[in-house]
Amino acid sequence: MENFQQNLEKYAEVALKVGLNLQKGQTLVINAPIPALEFVRKATKKAYEMGARNVHVEWADEELTLIKLLLAPEDALKEFPMWKAKGYEEMAKEGAAFLSISAANPDLLKEADPERVATVNKTTATAMKPFKVYIQNASVNWNIVSVPTKEWAKKVFPQLDESEAIEKLWENIFKVTRVDEEDPVKAWEDHINNLKEKLEFLNTKKFKKLHFKDSRTDLTMELPEGHIWVGGGLECEGGFEFVPNMPTEEVFSMPLKEGVHGIVHSTKPLNYGGNLIEDFTLTFEKGKIVDFSAETGYETLKKLLETDQGASYLGEVALVPHRSPVSDTHVIFFNTLFDENASSHFAVGSAYPICIEGGTKMTPKEMEEKGVNTSLAHVDFMIGSPDMDIDGETSKGDLIPIFRKGNWA
């Protein structure tokens, strides 16, 4: 137990120092589920010790989300408390930092009507869009970490009883966020530098196309001119670096909106806001998903792809080696924050403007002209496998191996 308290302390420290890189005098906004209380208190204390100005905590309870989804009148699902959306926007405008805790029960919305879920998702995305721009442009420093909840832990470790499952999930979280290392802050610095080497390779090569191939995936993806690979740390408008995701093992960029052809098969379950989509296949023509299938969650996937025009195109390509601290746990987390860092992945929906030269200054119209996808949706899904080969094609047509058998070549 004493050891746990120490690790929790270190976890809060890593999230604030490396993740957010919280600055003196900065206000911090924390988004957290109620079971994260202990962690949130530690993080809040640490934040003030580091010189934070104010810490605002926004509590959430997913059971309440479910109750509303099941019982509220149809019309109410199209309403969003705008004071809340405006509050986030105001905080971002004033240069606050944002810490979010991701801990969704993967089966929460099993019984809810997919149509009603889609309405709520779209309403939320529309209302929160102005704030989302600050996040996607990395204008402000933000970070996402996770804290186990009993529903989530039981899904990951169904054979254990509740308290053992929570303990086991904590153990894995501490491992993949490098909290169990002697000096986690130093371990993160080394890791970020390691990712920078991969970025340098990809950003020097400026590949025109990528080819993804394994036993079930065969896909060609063009990359837009001026695309940028990013990963690990990002620089925010304040001129300092932060690490948005913990864990993070990915380097990512954007595809050319209409330059994706072929077929891709998902390799891990996707928890999309409380519903699982499993074993699915997407077929692309000129960038658009023209056909899809799913063993589980077909309706949820269909609704996601119908969010808007851009939701049936890709907006992100991320390379993650099959051997990573996350995949070495051999745990399926049913939480994208973890699973996407054990596997190469794509995202349907909007591209990150930071992944193209001048992107953060472009209007949506200019983005579309440059082949940058825009959408209310941005949902990552895992496609990496131990037998995946990825080749990069240069502008001269030379093929250079990037991945062999799931790992960096």
Ligand code: ZN
């Ligand atoms: Zn990603």
Ligand code: ZN
């Ligand atoms: Zn993503």
